[in-house]
Amino acid sequence: MSDQKPLPDSRRRFFLKASGATLSAGASASAAAATVAESSSRVFDLRTEALPLVRFGLIGVGQRGGFLCKSLTAIEGCRITAIADPDAAVLQRAAAYVEKAGQPKPVLYGGGERDYLKLLERKDVDAVIIATPWEWHVRMSVDAMNAGKHAFVEVPAATDIEGCWELVQTAERTRRHCMMLENVCYGREELMLLNMVRAGLFGELLHGEAAYIHDLRWQIKELERSTGSWRTLWHTRKNGNLYPTHGLGPIAQYFGINRGDRFLYLNSQSSPARSFAAYSQREFPPEHPRNKLQYINGDLNTSLIKCASGRTIMLQHDTATPRPYTRHNFVLGTNGAFGGFPARIALEYLDGKKRMSADGKHEAFHEWEHDMAPWQKRFDHPLWKKLEALALKNGGHGGMDFIMLWRIVYCLRHGLPLDQDVYDAAAWSAIFPLSCASVADRGNAKDVPDFTRGGWQSAKPWPVVDIQL
Incomplete structure (x- = not known):
């Protein structure tokens, strides 16, 4: 289905009624806010x-x-x-x-x-x-x-x-x-890092890095069925970050996006689009339909997001090049940093004491620590601690899928707020079209709409939740 196809009738009626015109991907937050009825009530918590x-x-x-x-x-x-x-x-x-x-x-x-x-x-x-x-x-x-x-x-x-x-x-x-x-928000590392951030381990947060770098060229071979039969075609329609939320979702939760902070604007640029076409040419005969497609999505897209707090987020997308998988999962604060893939940490102070190397000759933060066992023992999230056995038994990206679904069922059964809401869904997903708009406009900044219409200023960051089993 082409993304140039007109909006379904119900969506077209909604927007014509709300604003008299369809909003462009780069519409300002104030213009976007006008599309929502004044009488609507927020659904935080x-x-x-x-x-x-x-x-x-x-x-x-x-x-x-x-x-x-x-x-x-x-x-x-x-x-x-x-x-x-x-x-x-x-x-x-x-x-x-x-x-x-x-x-x-x-x-x-x-x-x-x-x-x-x-x-x-x-x-x-x-x-x-x-x-x-x-x-x-x-x-x-x-x-x-x-x-x-x-x-x-x-x-x-x-x-x-x-x-x-x-x-x-x-x-x-x-x-x-x-x-x-967004299942990645329920990964063991991401839950632990959320716990660390909420404990103030890194001091004031300054910067984060997120990514979805995953070689998916093989999906070109899925012609009639499975994900590649439709997902491949998006690389012929758009040029930007087509899949932003796996890396971005956890960073947004660490930063309290929509809950004390928000995405303000972004700039985005893409590399040349080469790898999908090269792979297709190797794997199919010249006359094959896949070789008739024009792949326009840059192999690597890099976006820089500015937050209302002044914090920055570097976000990347690459499903085309042959290299190891990573989501980056990096946070930097005034007291140190954490990075994923592989997991590593560097802190200046812990429990009020300056950390030094084993030989006492230099400050510990000058080298990464890769042994996560002590940190997991102290900072593993309550959800992971209580559900680890079930999560590992039932699988799904290291157990994150099971924990996500279990948590949804738990919240619905107890009438509790969910860990992610519609404002998160909107803000995290919006990076897709906004990155495309920025790439098409020489990397110029595009405002991220405030889907909360100011509600983010009083909403509280999501807590480190516990559960009763």
């Missing part, structure tokens, strides 16, 4: 009715959605009651996961791309998980919330600024949760 049993409907159960389906069957207190996917094979596979777990077979909807609307009509669906191609995320999330369901949508939640605003407006109007499934 939204609490909804407690659900003793959380009944899920799944929309999209291919590679990612199928894994999420299987993972949910291992979590107490939830059921999968309905599944929608136009692909009969993956639909039946997902149903088999549910039945193998000893649960009733879910009702299946496979009658076409819009058969998911029938799933949303069901009274036995409280929340939906959306794991479909990106261009469907906003439409399906909005439809779910309008039907009274909580929406949990894969990353990115939206691919344009209009979609980000529509998610915010709909969540506020319906009072339903809209959470982007």
